[in-house]
Amino acid sequence: xxxxxxxxxxxxxxxxxxxxxxxxxxxxxxxxxxxxxxxxxxxxxxxxxxxxxxxxxxxxxxxxxxxxxxxxxxxxxxxxxxxxxxxxxxxxxxxxxxxxxxxxxxxxxxxxxxxxxxxxxxxxxxxxxxxxxxxxxxxxxxxxxxxxxxxxxxxxxxxxxxxxxxxxxxxxxxxxx
Numbered sequence: 001x002x003x004x005x006x007x008x009x010x011x012x013x014x015x016x017x018x019x020x021x022x023x024x025x026x027x028x029x030x031x032x033x034x035x036x037x038x039x040x041x042x043x044x045x046x047x048x049x050x051x052x053x054x055x056x057x058x059x060x061x062x063x064x065x066x067x068x069x070x071x072x073x074x075x076x077x078x079x080x081x082x083x084x085x086x087x088x089x090x091x092x093x094x095x096x097x098x099x100x101x102x103x104x105x106x107x108x109x110x111x112x113x114x115x116x117x118x119x120x121x122x123x124x125x126x127x128x129x130x131x132x133x134x135x136x137x138x139x140x141x142x143x144x145x146x147x148x149x150x151x152x153x154x155x156x157x158x159x160x161x162x163x164x165x166x167x168x169x170x171x172x173x174x175x176x177x
Contacts, residue, residue, distance in 0.1 A: 033150045035062075036132045040097070040122040043109040048122055050129055054148030059092040059172050061165070063119075064130060064140040066099050067107045072139040073115075075157040080117050082162065090173040094119040099130050099138060141165060145172050 035054040039047050053060050063079070065072030076096055086092050096119050098108045105125050112121045124130055133142065136155070143152035143165070152168045154161065 034148045035144060035150070036129065038129050038132060040124055040129060043112065043121050043123070048120075050122075053093075053095060054144045056093065057146055059090060059146060059169055060144040061092060061094045061169070062097050062142040062144070063094060064097045064099055064124075064135055064138045064142075066138055067104055067111050068100075069138050071157040073111075074159070075139050075141075075161065076117065076119075077115060078159075078162050079165070080115065080119070082166070083118055086166065086169065090169045092169050092173075096121045097124050097129060098122070099124050099127050101125060101127075143168055143172070146176050 035050045037049065037051040039049050041047055053062075063072075063076060065076055067073075079094065083094060086094075096112065096117065098105065098121060100108055100123070102125050105123050108121065108123060130140075133150075139155075139157045141152075141154045142150055145151045151172065154165070
């Protein structure tokens with residue numbers, strides 16, 4: 001019985017240590033990493049180098065989504081309701097990055113236009129950007145500061161997460177002043 005308890009405790013310690021190392025690694029990447037030099041296309045077929053988005057001097061939010069992802073669409077619709085205010089208050093630019101593959105990417109433009117999103121929408125059909133940023137699932141949000149550094153990321157969406165995102169954006173806008 002003592003051996004079982006000792007073994008269980010050891011496994012718990014190893015798990016906690018591994019989790020702490022993983023979080024430490026994530027913190028190290030945030031604030032040091034910039035957007036990769038990957039070219040995507042917008043909904044009209046125009047090529048966009050993702051690295052250039054981080055060179056605008058603005059706060060940039062990349063929101064990864066897919067047409068088949070209900071929470072993704074809910075998040076982007078909720079953000080769209082406040083986006084005009086955010087642009088004025090924080091000088092932020094939001095880019096919705098669709099990870100739909102070549103079969104479903106034809107649904108992106110009609111959906112985005114039907115929702116009247118005012119953001120730029122990029123197509124990551126081969127999921128090159130998603131893979132480079134080590135994104136496991138959508139929705140996934142990445143915030144890039146005015147200097148082009150990735151400073152915040154968030155996986156998943158729960159109603160109200162846009163308020164947490166606004167707090168992160170507001171903190172960057174205040175820090176710039």
